[in-house]
Amino acid sequence: MTTTKPSTEPGLMHRSRVCRVVAWLERVPYALLAIPLRVALATVFWNSAMVKLADWNAALDLFRNEYNLPVLPPELAAYVAVSIELSTPVLLVLGLATRPAAFVLLAMTSIIEIFVYPQAWPTHIQWAAMLLVLLCRGSGKWSLDHLIRQKWDSAR
Structure with missing residues (x-):
């Protein structure tokens, strides 16, 4: 009588572990992933506002002399x-x-x-990627958007 032992071939064991890890990662809810996206982007733009407000005259000078935005006057663009x-x-x-x-x-x-800063595309593409996820998938279940949507749907 022969018994079959589970395969201990290193390649199969490694693949099995990888598959389990991938399956575990795929179960992470989007709501959990959306939170750091929202906070990271909020931090970037909030900090930019704080720098401008810390020295409004310097910020206006940047808009007048460095940013060169079309159409909007520099003061309006800064505001x-x-x-x-x-x-x-x-x-x-x-x-x-x-x-x-x-x-x-x-x-x-x-x-x-x-x-303004076309050479900063590596940073901007990171922001854009995160923003596109939020634009396409929304804020997730742990948000006021979700609560409002639930109330709206239950009121119909």
């Missing part, structure tokens, strides 16, 4: 930029109006990339 950088991070952290906030920040990132 628009800091307004976006102050409001959208709060929305992202709360998970409120996440898709519109992500869209606005994606537009702002595109403007910065095209007109």
Whole structure:
């Protein structure tokens, strides 16, 4: 009588472990992944607003002399930029109006990339990738967006 032993071939054992790890990773809920995306992006843009507000005259000088944005006067562009950088991070952290906030920040990132710092594309593409995930998938279940959507759906 022969008994079959489980294969102890190193390649099969390694593949089995890899498959288990991949399966475990695929079960991580999007809601958990969305939180660090929202917080990371909020931090980037909030910090940018804080730098501008720390020395508003220097910020205005940057908009006048370095940024060279088309269409908008430098002063108006500075106010628009800091307004976006102050409001959208709060929305992202709360998970409120996440898709519109992500869209606005994606537009702002595109403007910065095209007109201001095209050489900073490695950073901008990281921001854009995170923003696209939030734009396409939303804020996740642990957000005000989700709570509002639940209330809205139950009211119908």
